[in-house]
Amino acid sequence: MPLWLGGFQLSGTASPSPLNLYELRRSCSSCSLAELCLPMGLGIGDIQRLEQLVAPRGPVNEGDHLFRIGDPLRVLYAVRGGFFKSYMVEANGREQVLGFHLPGELIGLDAIWPEKHQCNAVALNTASVCELPYGQITDLGRQIPGLQHSMLRLMSKELAISHALAGDFSAEERVAGFLVSLSSRMKARGHSETNLMLAMSRRDIANYLRLATETVSRVFSRFEENGLVSVDRREVTLLDLDKLGKTGSCFAGVA
Amino acid sequence: MRPACLPPQNLLMGGGVRFDAAVVRRYDVPGPRYTSYPTALQFSEAIGEADYLKAARASNDDPIPRPLSIYVHVPFCTSPCFYCGCTRVITRDRTAGARYLSRLQREIELQARLFDRDRTVDQLHFGGGTPTFLSDAELAELMRYMRHSFSLRDDSRREFSIEVDPRTVDDARLGAIAAEGFNRISLGVQDFDLEVQKAVNRIQPREDVLAVMTAARRHGFQSISVDLIYGLPRQTEEGFAHTLDQVIAARPDRVAAYSYAHLPQTFKAQTQIKTEHLCPPEVKLALLGITIDKLTAAGYIYIGMDHFALPDDELSIALADGSLQRNFQGYSTRAGLDLVGLGMSAIGQVCDLYVQNHRLLDDWAAALDSGHLPIWRGYRLTHEDRIRRAAIRALMCRGELDLQKFGERYNVDFSSHFAAELANLEPLEKDGLLEIGAGRLTVTPLGRLLVRAIAMQFDAHLNQDSDSGKRRFSRIV
Numbered sequence: 001m002p003l004w005l006g007g008f009q010l011s012g013t014a015s016p017s018p019l020n021l022y023e024l025r026r027s028c029s030s031c032s033l034a035e036l037c038l039p040m041g042l043g044i045g046d047i048q049r050l051e052q053l054v055a056p057r058g059p060v061n062e063g064d065h066l067f068r069i070g071d072p073l074r075v076l077y078a079v080r081g082g083f084f085k086s087y088m089v090e091a092n093g094r095e096q097v098l099g100f101h102l103p104g105e106l107i108g109l110d111a112i113w114p115e116k117h118q119c120n121a122v123a124l125n126t127a128s129v130c131e132l133p134y135g136q137i138t139d140l141g142r143q144i145p146g147l148q149h150s151m152l153r154l155m156s157k158e159l160a161i162s163h164a165l166a167g168d169f170s171a172e173e174r175v176a177g178f179l180v181s182l183s184s185r186m187k188a189r190g191h192s193e194t195n196l197m198l199a200m201s202r203r204d205i206a207n208y209l210r211l212a213t214e215t216v217s218r219v220f221s222r223f224e225e226n227g228l229v230s231v232d233r234r235e236v237t238l239l240d241l242d243k244l245g246k247t248g249s250c251f252a253g254v255a
Numbered sequence: 256m257r258p259a260c261l262p263p264q265n266l267l268m269g270g271g272v273r274f275d276a277a278v279v280r281r282y283d284v285p286g287p288r289y290t291s292y293p294t295a296l297q298f299s300e301a302i303g304e305a306d307y308l309k310a311a312r313a314s315n316d317d318p319i320p321r322p323l324s325i326y327v328h329v330p331f332c333t334s335p336c337f338y339c340g341c342t343r344v345i346t347r348d349r350t351a352g353a354r355y356l357s358r359l360q361r362e363i364e365l366q367a368r369l370f371d372r373d374r375t376v377d378q379l380h381f382g383g384g385t386p387t388f389l390s391d392a393e394l395a396e397l398m399r400y401m402r403h404s405f406s407l408r409d410d411s412r413r414e415f416s417i418e419v420d421p422r423t424v425d426d427a428r429l430g431a432i433a434a435e436g437f438n439r440i441s442l443g444v445q446d447f448d449l450e451v452q453k454a455v456n457r458i459q460p461r462e463d464v465l466a467v468m469t470a471a472r473r474h475g476f477q478s479i480s481v482d483l484i485y486g487l488p489r490q491t492e493e494g495f496a497h498t499l500d501q502v503i504a505a506r507p508d509r510v511a512a513y514s515y516a517h518l519p520q521t522f523k524a525q526t527q528i529k530t531e532h533l534c535p536p537e538v539k540l541a542l543l544g545i546t547i548d549k550l551t552a553a554g555y556i557y558i559g560m561d562h563f564a565l566p567d568d569e570l571s572i573a574l575a576d577g578s579l580q581r582n583f584q585g586y587s588t589r590a591g592l593d594l595v596g597l598g599m600s601a602i603g604q605v606c607d608l609y610v611q612n613h614r615l616l617d618d619w620a621a622a623l624d625s626g627h628l629p630i631w632r633g634y635r636l637t638h639e640d641r642i643r644r645a646a647i648r649a650l651m652c653r654g655e656l657d658l659q660k661f662g663e664r665y666n667v668d669f670s671s672h673f674a675a676e677l678a679n680l681e682p683l684e685k686d687g688l689l690e691i692g693a694g695r696l697t698v699t700p701l702g703r704l705l706v707r708a709i710a711m712q713f714d715a716h717l718n719q720d721s722d723s724g725k726r727r728f729s730r731i732v
Contacts, residue, residue: 201316214373220318232591233317233606 058128082127177251302633516729
């Protein structure tokens with residue numbers, strides 16, 4: 001059984017199981033994702049106050065939902081391992097992918113008003129999360145200005161991405177931007193920036209980038225022909241990160 | 256992603272193969288042909304329809320979903336060739352074809368809905384049995400349904416091949432087959448010697464076969480392949496040499512020379528072959544020697560195992576540029592296709608899952624009649640299987656394995672991961688089958704003929720099997 005960690009499939013027998021990771025990262029102060037997550041920029045005292053509210057939970061199985069549209073906002077989720085997808089279902093039943101969430105990212109921020117979830121969140125592979133009780137976190141935020149800022153920062157990032165998606169970008173720019181953004185997020189998590197194991201399907205990528213599914217595949221093929229990437233099933237190797245960065249810069253900067 | 260190709264000097268020089276009777280005799284042990292790794296012996300009924308449905312749907316999700324390769328098994332033959340080890344049904348009832356087709360359409364329908372329509376079918380192979388047991392009208396109907404259900408490629412990149420029994424076709428039939436989009440044919444020749452043909456119950460005059468080849472060229476088939484078998488009853492060195500000369504004169508693009516495996520306990524038809532008519536081991540070995548000598552002297556390149564091809568054939572080009580592949584049909588030029596098996600006993604492979612259909616006609620039909628895919632058994636590759644498969648493929652298809660690159664690709668330290676295997680290879684190295692050194696394994700021209708013996712060292716399942724399991728494999732020669 002492959003272990004997925006931050007979207008990367010680890011192989012070999014020496015790797016810890018998800019359960020061991022869960023043991024290892026019981027607290028924010030010892031969590032390797034703290035620099036990306038809510039505790040970013042907080043002093044150690046504040047982090048310790050925060051971590052008393054945080055309840056690690058896991059593992060979440062592939063296909064399991066954290067919440068669905070209309071569920072009351074009870075907790076926010078911080079991804080600790082694995083990949084999540086958030087999506088809406090439109091009136092005509094069509095799915096609209098809103099985002100992919102990596103370890104260290106917060107899910108559920110869109111529910112702050114009107115305290116009901118506005119989308120669904122589903123695990124794309126075996127994952128784990130920390131639960132942050134919303135009411136208590138906001139109370140704590142009044143006492144720790146840094147925490148409030150941290151939440152605003154994460155929310156603002158999501159807004160920027162949705163603005164970028166609405167922009168007038170070509171298919172190449174969108175796919176390149178997506179790859180470069182994923183690459184830099186992986187790098188920030190201590191993983192390879194060139195070897196990506198995509199947890200999301202091409203359908204989800206296409207939906208997220210507002211492209212036709214076939215178009216996404218055609219762009220990947222073109223990138224492969226031009227020596228920018230090499231693709232083996234879900235494994236994408238970025239061969240020319242510079243060129244991809246230039247192609248996707250207008251889109252990747254925000255994502 | 257395939258490893259960078261290496262200078263294939265060991266593959267192409269002097270036809271790329273060297274025959275040494277003494278060494279061949281020493282390594283003539285039963286072994287798998289590695290058209291798959293692990294072999295079908297590992298397939299288990301624990302794998303079934305649900306596993307396949309999941310794997311097939313997931314295969315649509317890759318950023319670049321793999322094109323499809325479809326194998327269609329037509330099991331019928333009107334008369335039994337005594338040497339045959341294929342899964343087949345002997346019947347003279349022509350209506351069997353129509354009944355089979357109606358089930359096959361159901362199977363096509365169930366399979367086609369699993370795969371996104373933007374996934375083209377780049378490879379199509381009709382095997383048997385005898386695909387040309389079907390009439391022109393039946394074949395046309397089947398192809399019409401295939402085109403309706405799958406996105407069959409229609410440009411020159413397509414590889415659509417069909418096994419043809421020369422006794423069943425004439426010029427008009429070949430024209431009809433070509434019109435359906437087939438651009439490759441393989442002809443079962445075995446031996447032109449009439450005494451041999453009588454002994455195996457397959458009489459087909461040489462003139463008829465050569466006429467079929469001429470007609471096939473006229474109808475634009477890009478690749479013509481001829482199958483020969485050595486080690487058949489009543490075969491002689493002189494007779495087989497004569498057959499080879501006539502085949503070479505007709506210049507088929509590919510020649511496959513298979514070793515006859517006499518396993519009458521497994522293949523019932525073979526009990527019809529009189530043991531006293533079988534050629535003695537030293538003659539069989541000599542036949543292989545003659546085959547290699549004549550084909551390489553005539554300019555054919557040794558592709559691997561039983562296969563030879565002209566230098567401008569795609570297989571030779573693929574061998575030279577390192578893109579050669581091995582699949583259930585032998586060697587192939589296309590990498591990374593998901594394989595859909597249709598028809599009784601057919602094998603499919605999607606991602607890391609192998610599946611095989613029921614091998615009895617009634618079981619296959621009953622599953623389809625109840626609305627299910629007729630999957631009998633299968634196997635899911637483990638991570639370790641994938642590493643070993645890659646090692647076996649590198650040795651069989653490229654004749655070379657770069658330890659460093661392999662290690663990087665599969666995230667293992669080759670020398671420690673395969674320490675036992677490398678030690679076991681030492682006697683083979685002493686016998687000149689391969690060279691171990693300079694960070695790579697290199698199969699020598701002598702070893703290429705016996706590459707199965709090298710590959711077997713990397714087969715983790717073989718070592719677990721009992722001796723009775725090993726006896727289920729054919730010998731190398």
